[in-house]
Amino acid sequence: MPSSTPVVPVHAVRHVLFDADGVIQVLPGGWYAAVEPFLGDRAREFLHAAWRDERPTLSGQGDFLPLLAAALAEHGVAEPAEVVHRAVWQRIERIEETFALIHALRRNGYGVHLGTNQERRRAEHMRTALGYDELFDVSCYSYDLGLTKPDPAFFIEAARRIGANPSAILFVDDGLANVEGARAAGLEAVHWEHTQGPAVLVDLLAEHGVDAHPPAR
Incomplete structure (x- = not known):
């Protein structure tokens, strides 16, 4: 039964x-808006380049901060990478x-x-x-x-x-x-x-x- x-x-x-x-x-306002104070109308271009640089670090290969610093320097931004990381990547x-x-x-x-x-x-x-x-x-x-x-x-x-x-x-x-x-x-x-x-x-x-x-x- x-x-x-x-x-x-x-x-x-x-x-x-x-x-x-x-x-x-x-990220309140979105990624592009968070980057605009540092990059202006180049925010989109910069972010996509930074994300490409970041990709290996997502799987633990290296430190992202020096890569971010290099990307900022390449785009003529004098702001320290720590400041940008805190204002953008940590803006959660x-x-x-x-x-x-x-x-x-x-x-x-x-x-x-x-x-x-x-x-x-x-x-x-x-x-x-x-x-x-x-x-x-x-x-x-x-x-x-x-x-x-x-x-x-x-x-x-x-x-x-x-x-x-x-x-x-x-x-x-x-x-x-x-x-x-x-x-x-x-x-x-x-x-x-x-x-x-x-x-x-x-x-x-x-x-x-x-x-x-x-x-x-």
Whole structure:
């Protein structure tokens, strides 16, 4: 006689891994506006060059600050790299609506984790000044892993550090390529960015069996 007990999948999602920029945090006004006081109408050109220089440091290869200093000098900017990094790369605002959802997930018994591409100096600011080391159970920064999204290896290593089967982890990112990389590694994944609003994310999580509603009192 068939049992009436519901069958729970062996690897039901018990962990949610969040991207940072565009999901839990933003740069107020955007990157170009943050750079304009230093570069004026060359802000876009400068930023794209700086991002190219930054790319190896995202996987822990070298220090971004000397590269930023060289890019500033090349563009005729005398401002110290430390000042520009603080004014632009560290100009981060937490998205409190997303953090309210993260707190609800934790109260509902889920592990909540961070998976983000960051060079070391910006990551250290996030970990300390923004308090992310205390807010997340496991933090997976690309510079520390030596791997960057969307490489599936990033997500396999993240799952190892979380201590869970990849299929028990749901990843949230505003970049479709990163979502596809997570899926290739065996994670569940949803494509979402903060301007869609937290209610949309709650519904997307629910499609994967994840309850992000605040616990009933």
